[in-house]
Amino acid sequence: MPREQQKRGRRAEKKAEKDESKRKFQEDPDAPVAKRLKPSAGEADETNDAAGFEENGDYIPLDQGEAPEGEVPDNSGDMVFYGLLDEEESEYFSRANEMLELNQFQDAEERSLFVDSVYAEASGKELKIACSQGCSRLMEKLISMSNPPQLRRIFSKFIGHFLHLVQHRFASHCCETLFIHAGPAVMQKTKPRPKDSEGGEEEPEQSLADMFMSVVEELKNNWGYLLTERFASHTIRVLLLVLAGEPVDVTSNESFVASRKKERLEIPTIQGEEKVGKTKKEKHTVPESFEPTLKKIMTDMVAGLDDVYLRALATHPVGNPVLQVLLFLELSHFGKSSAKDPKSTIRRLVPDESFEEESESGIFIRGLLYDPVGSRLLETMVRYLPGKAFKNLYRNNLGDRIGSLSRNSTAGYVVLRILERLGKDDLKIAMTNIIPEIPGLIERSRLVVPKVLIERAMVRGIDTKPLAEALEAAYSADPIIRLQQMLKFNISENVASKSEDHDMDAATDGKDRKPRGPPPISAAEKAEKLHASLLVQAMLTVPGPMSQIVYTALLAQTSETIAQLAQEPTTSRVLQQALTSTTSTPQIRRQLTTRFQGHLTPLALSSSGSHVVDALWSATKDIFFVKERMAQELEQHEQELRDSFVGRAVWRNWSMDLFKRRRRDWAYKAKGLEERDAAVEGAERPKSKLEQARARYAAAREAADAGATGANQTAVASRDAK
Incomplete structure (x- = not known):
């Protein structure tokens, strides 16, 4: 009988012991896990020496590891877990979230009662909800709909846990929302409420201002670490802006706070709350104690960093937005005189204000120009630098290269900020340097620079004829093809696809038909069409040769092509601009509006074309016979229009x-007479010809009577004198 094969020696014994311990651990899952101890200072030094790192080496650990969901590491390596919601609680809060999204409340009072009931159910579970993947959105909605007393209560629940919450993947967004909505209410005085007013919950003693100071006190020793933390950096930016009293708009594309990937939660509103939403986008008053606190935070945040590390943050994807906020507050909120402080962030980044080409500052600026992350910091510097520093930066580093910079896909955005700050003379020179690059920009669909150049030339009052000639030369001489190139709209493909669909339907004899729509458009193609539409709209605002390029191309199109353009989301904006712009003369509008006749019904039933039909109302205010024919065409398809939402x-x-009912009153309104009467306060309705004749006759009769009376009085006076 063969013997069992066995390994011999100490290695076999160690492997057997290891397998035995592993088996016991799997059999007993509730066994305590040994906590990893933090190494002492001596052990840490020995580890660094063994790894080959010096004590003050160039190693900069910017990236931090992610923790498991529900657990947040702090600087000591400990894990914080606030617990999980049970199934019933998760189901209830999910239904509450759906109710708030549907927003089927009759008024604000009914919704307020619902929010109070959700708060009562969430009492004691606030931290669990904030850290929950499925329910953290509900917490954000509740905070957005809360009044100041409710904000104070939820704020008090978070105090003492902010160091862990701001680093959590889901709770950090709740902290952001809390700071944004608590900031405008920080100066409001709240009346104390009795304990039994809402679920027997006590009213917090601290005010919102004191709570913000508590947050700062809790985070004060961790600014350098939170600066580059993946989730906390967003919350820190919001906190800085709120302490400064600046508006925080996370929906803006130019916001310092939110990235493009941030999920924008649409908070439903009741009618009459639009004013409240507007106030949150405006500057708000903050207590006087916030300003020194903000200065101390900004100083402490960069005080422990050397210049090499600080400049490394300029190209770090997480640290760069925080630097943008610091520069914005230094240069705009505290005044540009703060930039002269040698300890300020801007002075440490660019110590030489002259920006000479071979200086340390000039080398740093050139390194940011072509970096996708660093160029955003350079945009902030160009926008908010003091006038003298900006002129030195432009003349010594950017002015002579502005043409080549406009060709680059990254540096081109810096060029936009430069054009916004240039004066009339410098803008003329910049336009001269950029005009030779226009054909290349048009060919590569980089249309943002020409668009901004047109807008700034209009603001500064610069002649745009050379720019118009360059744009016209960049497109085809044939006006029909030129419009297709300008709007990235291929008419032949659309006609071919429609004819192909018709042939397919005819071949199948109506059997096995499958709906065929237009081919899917990629995100890059959508962006190209959008930028092309914005450029053409900017051209239409400039009187003279610039707008004539577009009008000539539009008038060369057939009626069917115009109808197709009106049904596209991007090109319909161009038609609306062409119909309502001040540069369109009555002759142009007379020729353009008649091309819509016969296509008004399909356009009125289209989501994009309906806006063009609405623009035709104001475009034909001085062409009444055209407007009347269009109204007759719409009247013939009344039922189709009434059956459609956009048609109605x-x-x-x-x-x-x-x-239909009062044609004379409609004509009076269609001619714009009502608007004219509204502009002149107290103006009466113009009189008809018959009324004017009666008025003239009455005036002549009064004059004759007055003359006869005067003659009689004269005769009597002469007789008495005799």
């Missing part, structure tokens, strides 16, 4: 009910 809007905007 067109029917209402064109006052078609008035057209």
Whole structure:
């Protein structure tokens, strides 16, 4: 009988012991896990020496590891876990989230009662909800709909845990929302409420201002670490802006706070709350104690960093936005005189204000120009630098290279900020340097620089004829093809696809038909069409040769092509601009508006075309016979328009009910006479010809009577004198 194969020696014994311990651990899952101890200072030094790192080496650990969901590491390596919601609680809060999204409340009072009931159910579970992947969105919505007393209560629940919450993947967004909505209410005085007013919950003693100071006290020893923490850096930016009283708009594309990937939660509002939403986008008053606190935070945040580390943050994807906020507050909020402080962030980044080409500052600026992350910091510097420093930066580093910089996909955004700050003379020179690059920019679909150049030339009052000639030369001489190139709209492909669909339907004899829509458009193609539309709209605002390029191309198109353009989301904006712009003369509008006749009904039933039909109402205010024919065309398809949502809007905007019942009043409104009367306060309705004749006759009769009376009085006076 063969013997069992066994390994011999100490290695076999160690492997057997290891397998035995592993088996016991799997059998007993509740066994305590040994906590990893933090190494002492001596052991840490020995580890660094063994790894080959010097004590003050160039190693800069910017990236931090991620923790498991629900557990947040702090500087000591400990894990904080606030617990999980059970199934019933998760189901209840999920239903509450759906109710708030549907927003089917009759008024604000009913919704307020619902929010109070959700708060009562969430009492004692606030931290669990904030750290929950599925329910943290509910917490954000609740905070957004809360009044100042409710904000104080939820704020008090978070105090003492902010160091862990701001680093949590989901709770950090709740902290952001809390800071944003508590900032405008920080100066409001709240009346104390009785204990039994809402679920027997006590009113916090601290005010919102004191709570913000508690947050700063809790985080004060961790600014350098939180600066580059993946989730905390967003919350730190919000906190800095709120302490400064600056508005925080996370929906803006130019916001310092939110990235493009941030999920924008649409908070439903009740009618009458638009003013409250507007106030949150405006500057708000803060207590006087906030300003020295903010200065200390900004100083402590960069005080422990050397210049090499600070400049490394300029190209770090997490640290760069925080630097943008610091520069913005230094240069705009505290005044540009703060930039002269040698300890300020801007002075440490660019110590030489002259920005000479071979200086340390000049080398640093050139390194940021072509970096996708660093160029955003350079945009902030160009926008908020003092005038003298900006002129030195432009003349010594950027002015002579502005043409080549506009060709680059990254540096081109810095060029936009430069053009916004240039004066009239410098802008003329910049335009001269950029004009030779226009054909290349048009060919590569980099249309943002020409668009901004047109807008700034209009603001500064610069002649745009050379720029118009360069744009016209960049496109085809044929106006029909030119419009297709300008708007990235291929008419032949659309016609071919429609004819192909018709042939397919005819071949199948109506059997096995499958709906075929237009081919899917990639995100890059959508962006190209959008930028092309914005450039053409900017050209339409400039009187003279610039707008004539577009009008000539539009008038060369057929009626069917115009109808196709009106049904595209991006190109319909161009038609609206062409119909309502001040550069469009009555002759141009007379030729352009007639091309829509016969296509008004399909356009009125289209989501994009309906806006063009609405623009035709104001475009034909001085062409009454064209407007009347269009109204008759719409009247013939009344039922189709009434059956469509956008069609009903067109029917209402064109006052078609008035057209059917009281044609004279509709004509009075269509000619713009009501608007003219509204502009002149107290003006009466113009008189008809018959009323004017009666008025003339009455005036002549009064004059004759007055003359006869005067003659009689003269005769009597002469007789008495005799």
